[in-house]
Amino acid sequence: MKIAVLKEAADGERRVAATPETVRKFIALGAQVAVERGAGDAAACPDAAYAAAGARVAERSAVVADAQIVLGVQGPEPAALQGAAPGAWIVAALDPFGHRDRVDAYAAAGVEALAMELMPRITRAQAMDILSSQSNLSGYKAVLDAAAEYDRALPMMMTAAGTISAARVFVMGVGVAGLQAIATARRLGAQVSATDVRAATREQIQSLGAKPIFVDAVEGIAGEGSGGYAGEMSDAYKAAQAELVSAHIAKQDIVITTALIPGRPAPRLISDVQIATMRAGSVIVDLAVEQGGNVEGAVAGQVVDRHGVRLVGHRNVPSRLAADASALFARNLYNFLSTFWDKDAGRPVLDAEIGDAIRLTQGGRVVHPRLLS
Template sequence: MKIAVLKETADGERRVAATPETAKKFIALGASVAVEAGAGADASISNEDYAAAGAIVAPRHEVLTGAEAVLAVQAPDPGELNGIAPGALIVAALDPFRNRERIDGYAAKGVEALAMEFMPRITRAQSMDILSSQANLAGYKAVLDAAAEYGRAFPMMMTAAGTVAAAKLFVMGVGVAGLQAIATGRRLGAQVSATDVRSATKEQIMSLGAKPIFVENVAGIEGEGAGGYATEMSDEYKAAQAELVSSHIAKQDIVITTALIPGKPAPRLISDVQLQAMRPGSVIVDLAVEQGGNVEGSAPGEVVVRHGVKIVGHRNVASRLAADASALYARNLYNFLSAFWDAETKRPVLPDDDEIVQGVRLTRGGQVVNERLLGA
């Protein structure tokens, strides 16, 4: 089986879908790996590194010719996949809800598109979960980005000239990114508090040494959707949360927002009115900016100042740590394909009745087959 690894073409995308480590592992399974020249450059991986691992390094058209699996970070254009084998696997983060036209293009081309971000959140799929691996790095980087924009120190400092108070950091949304943001903020010496619509996260917040800020005695506090994701809340809960958040963020120096609902725009957590209550020089990092933003006035790819508050809206935050993000992403893809690897045919066999396969498979046999897309 020939596996093709493409150089990413999306603006600002610095990651790569395979590293020399995973290329070597695929070759050990009996596959051949062809890497587009320069694919790993932005992640500090040279062509020579891939060649030393046993991969073929070549121009894009040679890499794609005869490929039976194409590995990428972001969805490649169906029209550019010239020369691939019939029924080839496309394994990437395909952003299916916002890229439906592209998914239809994969179906028309007869390839089998596998969306890694649709990976079910079950125990045996944890090592394949790109959302978790990339969100973990994004949560870490969000705090560093906040520190870079914040004009003061994070930890309390006692000096001969007086005491510098610790920064107050508030994390909104305690998924993988939020938990890492809490941990990073604590390591840097900030006073950290956090909130989430899922009451089960209260214990996780406390275990990291942060203070939980939760709406109490309001219907719908559970907020637990399918697969451990957050779900939309009742109007009563939203009103109570807005009141609680308003009083809390007015006292905060830094806010990290991470809330996302799969397949829907990011929920609005901070309004312009709430921004006005924050102190000048405060910083907000909106990790949901590319899905519409948790913060009113945030802009993708920009640092906006409103009412004296900096709102940081960097795109593709995990890609800003390209080397580590690529290493984790590449292992996610290897763990997925190798879990279904058939030793005799030396290729992955994806059973129709498998929960993981059903979750990630978008197209097959010229049709869109994923239930989440068919029901959208």
């Protein structure tokens, strides 16, 4: 079994899909590992470290040749897979809804594409969940990015010259990224509040020492989506939430938005009118900007000024912490493959629960139900 690790080709992508640590573990399973030259340079994983771990470091053509599993962070272009073994697995974050044409090309090439971001959120798959590991870092980095743009201190400071009040931070969307943002802002001394459409997150917010901001008087909330994700809200809830948020957001110094609905554009949480109510110098970080954005006026890849408020729209936030993001991502991939490793077959063999959830292509066809409907 040959595993190939590719150097990422996407613009601005600094992560790598395997580290020297996971290379050693794959070799211990009985696999051969080949790593494209320079694949880990931006993530503090030099070629020498891969070689010391037992990998063969070479140019892409030699790395891909006869590979039965190809690991990536983002999905490689089909042309990069020439020479791979027939039916080779592509294991990466493949963005099937945003790159459907690429999925079709994988099918035409006869490879089996496994989209790791579709991993079901069940107990036994937690260690394989790339979305959770990367979102955790995104929530942390969002607070640091906000602090870098905010021209004031976050904690309360008492000095002989007077007292500086603690910054008020509001987190919208309390998934993995939101919870980490709350925890990080609290550690930095900010006064933190948070909201979510899922009522079950109230206790999580309180457990981190933040104030929950919820609409309590409206029935028909449809926010408890499947798999731990938020779903759509009722119209009555949307109206009540907009009124509550508008009153709250005007008093905030920093707002961090994290709301995503898988397979659909990000919900709009903050309007231009609401931005205009914030004081000059305030900051909004939109972690959903690449999926359409939670914030009106946010621009992917830019920090823009709107009514004196800085809207931060960095792309690929986990990649801004490339070393740690790579370490976690690589462990997710190793945990996935090792869990299903069949010693007799010398390769991983997926079961239906996981395989059907993440498999996009097989036998020259697109097979995932959400891509066939």
